[in-house]
Amino acid sequence: MRLRFLSSSSLALAVSVGAGCATTGSSSGTTGVGVQSAPSSSRPAAGANTLTDAERAAGWKLLFDGSTTTGWRGYKTQTMPNGWRVDNGTLTKDASVEDIVSNDQYANFEFAMDWRIGAGGNAGIFYRGTEEYEHIYWSAPEYQLLDDPNAPDGKNRLTSAAAAYGLYAAPAGIVKPAGEWNSTRIVVNGAHVEHWLNGQKVVQYELWSPDWEAKVKASKFVDWKNYGRSKTGYLAVQGDHDGVLALRNIKIRTLP
Numbered sequence: 001m002r003l004r005f006l007s008s009s010s011l012a013l014a015v016s017v018g019a020g021c022a023t024t025g026s027s028s029g030t031t032g033v034g035v036q037s038a039p040s041s042s043r044p045a046a047g048a049n050t051l052t053d054a055e056r057a058a059g060w061k062l063l064f065d066g067s068t069t070t071g072w073r074g075y076k077t078q079t080m081p082n083g084w085r086v087d088n089g090t091l092t093k094d095a096s097v098e099d100i101v102s103n104d105q106y107a108n109f110e111f112a113m114d115w116r117i118g119a120g121g122n123a124g125i126f127y128r129g130t131e132e133y134e135h136i137y138w139s140a141p142e143y144q145l146l147d148d149p150n151a152p153d154g155k156n157r158l159t160s161a162a163a164a165y166g167l168y169a170a171p172a173g174i175v176k177p178a179g180e181w182n183s184t185r186i187v188v189n190g191a192h193v194e195h196w197l198n199g200q201k202v203v204q205y206e207l208w209s210p211d212w213e214a215k216v217k218a219s220k221f222v223d224w225k226n227y228g229r230s231k232t233g234y235l236a237v238q239g240d241h242d243g244v245l246a247l248r249n250i251k252i253r254t255l256p
Helices: 053-057 210-217
Strands: 072-074 085-087 090-093 100-106 109-117 122-129 142-146 182-189 192-197 200-206 233-237 245-254
Touching: 100 122, 109 122, 109 142, 122 182, 142 182, 200 210, 233 245
Parallel strands: none
Antiparallel strands: 072 100, 085 090, 090 245, 100 233, 109 182, 109 245, 122 142, 122 233, 182 192, 192 200
């Protein structure tokens, strides 16, 4: 998550009820996307950026084909920002660049991808974002991507890997070290949101619940009245922090 525009006391194309809806540990008895291992060379991983027959039958579609940036564009522009590129089957950036958003908008969905971040790296996935504000994180909840041990945000579980940035904490010890591949899954269905990391559900919450409203009111997001309010919107990838970020196997399926 960005640190600019926030005060020194501050604490994202997307991921259980009532005041006790936040879950900040792994959820026993649940299964999710399997842990992904880093490839042994710079070549694309075998089978990366493809769908199985079962996935196609279940309604999954790729948001990245491994060869082009088709399906993505810059925030508030129709072109792809400089600095994003396709490299060995990954959607990659090496330095601070502009955020990118999906061409399409999504309401209820299950999203999955693999990500690898550099030492001290900080990025995020935003969901149900709009383009009404100067920055997408003023409207969209964020799934934090972070090198927990080496990034300043890793000192606070509310801003660590897989957290719903600034609102709901994710537990320590699940994210893999910098330079290794992590697996993310986000489920957004009506008001219900789940964040998964490396096969474990680490956060779940209800948008617009009394608990969520109280957390937003106590956060810097209170300054933007439409933060988290949209019931449909863009997915987005944060790019404005320095460092390497690589993404692959980006896919989504819509939910009824």
